Amino acid sequence: MKDVARRAGVSESAVSFALNGRPGVSAATRERVLRVAQQLGWRPSAAARALSGEGSAxxxxxxxxxxxxxxxxxxxxxxxxxxxxxxxxxxxxxxxxxxxxxxxxxxxxxxxxxxxxxxxxxxxxxxxxxxxxxxxxxxxxxxxxxxxxxxxxxxxxxxxxxxxxxDAAAMASVVEHLCALGHRRIVHVAGPPELAHTRARIASLRTEAAARDLPEVASLTTDYSDAQGAEVTRRLLASAHPPTALVYDNDVMAVAGLAVAAARGVPVPAGLSVVAWEDSVLCRTAHPPLTALARxxxxxxxxxxxxxxxxxxxxxxxxxxxxxxxxxxxxxxxxxxxxx
Missing domain, CATH: 3.40.50.2300 (Response regulator)
Known part of the structure; x- marks a missing residue:
């Protein structure tokens, strides 16, 4: 403020009025102060604004x-x-x-x-x-x-x-698509159980399964990581009655599951259908490209x-x-x- 006041030829209080948009200076003085401040590269201090109650921006x-x-x-x-x-x-x-x-x-x-x-x-x-x-x-x-x-x-x-x-309606659209393709054993590889959207997706899957008489439908929760996505997929594909479709709660787990299926010789989609939540470049460049919910x-x-x-x-x-x-x-x- 001293530098601006010295160069503009005004008092420090006039500088304060001008920079803060307050009355007390003429339009010409305000314009001169703002021009000098810009020339000097002045910017408002976030810390000072916060202390004065003007917000932190x-x-x-x-x-x-x-x-x-x-x-x-x-x-x-x-x-x-x-x-x-x-x-x-x-x-x-x-x-x-x-x-x-x-x-x-x-x-x-x-x-x-x-x-x-x-x-x-x-x-x-x-x-x-x-x-x-x-x-x-x-x-x-x-x-x-x-x-x-x-x-x-x-x-x-x-x-x-x-x-x-x-999320309930989004899950319903996935189930509708898979059921139209004849899938009855559908497993949802879900995210963390404490998240509200995880619970909404799980509840929607159960509702859709009951309405469509699909007894072999389940959700398994994970931490969203590729490691847990792959581990759950291995366990499911090694079971006596493996699912015919897997719905993953993110793209990373879906790609990890796709790799597990390939390693076990399970063809996608002939032997297993895969759906990912949240479309991404991973989904588009996977082999085969992944069916995904896009947002x-x-x-x-x-x-x-x-x-x-x-x-x-x-x-x-x-x-x-x-x-x-x-x-x-x-x-x-x-x-x-x-x-x-």
């Missing part, structure tokens, strides 16, 4: 997953790129951290709030009996709960917008970040349905062995 995102499972997943990279695209256009930064579990995530949220590090949060991977929405309500932090099954995921009065994902993760991130901006401006929270993933049928699914 930063949005927080914490992923509560083991780091080893994130390095091979393309979905979150796409999600973050979409989020960053929207935030950058608004001049907002993204503060990102990976932790081991949801308790550690809550601790990070509390610390960021206490230190005025963020103006709002993007919260992913909703859980059964999730402690985070109540914490957000307590702290009064604006947030978007990404991928929640319904509006009731956020406490009444909390500044939390819900971006809903209909643009970058677009999903842009929607989530776009919903947070009105909350930061004081708007009321909303309940917004996300676009339903499309099932892209490729060569990894075919008629069930022995089906008419």
């Amino acid at each position: 930063t949005v927080g995102l914490v992923l509560a997953r083991p780091a080893r499972t994130l390095g091979v997943e393309s979905f979150f990279l796409g999600l973050v790129s979409g989020v960053q695209e929207v935030l950058a256009a608004r001049g907002l930064g993204l503060l990102f951290q990976v932790v081991e579990d949801v308790a550690a995530e809550c601790a990070v949220h509390r610390r960021w709030w206490a230190e005025h590090r963020v103006d709002g949060l993007l919260v992913v991977d909703p859980r059964e009996r999730d402690p985070r929405p109540a914490l957000l309500a307590e702290l009064g932090l604006p947030a978007v709960l990404v991928g929640a099954p319904g509006r009731d995921a956020a406490p009444p009065g909390a500044p939390v917008t819900v971006l809903r994902s209909d 643009d993760p970058a677009a999903f991130g842009r929607v989530a970040a776009g919903l947070l901006l009105p909350l930061l401006d004081g708007a009321a929270p909303a309940d917004v349905p996300a676009a339903l993933p499309r099932l892209l049928v490729r060569r990894s699914t075919g008629r069930a062995y022995g089906a008419p």
Whole structure:
């Protein structure tokens, strides 16, 4: 401020009024101060803004997953790129951290709030009996709960917008496709059991199985890793009555399962059909290319970040349905062995 004041020929208080958009200086003085500040490369201090109650110009995102499972997943990279695209256009930064579990995530949220590090949060991977929405309500932090099954995921009065994902309908579309191909022994290789979308997919599979009289249908939970995806696939294919179709909760496990089938001499799709959740370059370049549920993760991130901006401006929270993933049928699914 001293440098700007000296070069512009005004007082430091005039510089403060001009840079903060406050009355007290003429239009000509304000213009001169802003021009000099730009010439000197001045930018507002995030720390100073936070201490003065003007906000940090930063949005927080914490992923509560083991780091080893994130390095091979393309979905979150796409999600973050979409989020960053929207935030950058608004001049907002993204503060990102990976932790081991949801308790550690809550601790990070509390610390960021206490230190005025963020103006709002993007919260992913909703859980059964999730402690985070109540914490957000307590702290009064604006947030978007990404991928929640319904509006009731956020406490009444909390500044939390819900971006809903209909995982039940997506699973129903997969089952419909496989049943049309004559599959009756379908196994779902699911993600972590505590995640709300895992439970929604499992429940939907059971509902569809009951409605279609499919007694040999099951879900097995994993940590999303290729190692567990491969281990479950080996166990299933070695069983007395192996499934004719496998539905994997991410692309990494699906490709690992495809490799296990090839190693055991099980042809895909003649002997086993494979479906992946979340289409990616892995699904498109696998041999054979994988039938997959397609959802643009970058677009999903842009929607989530776009919903947070009105909350930061004081708007009321909303309940917004996300676009339903499309099932892209490729060569990894075919008629069930022995089906008419």
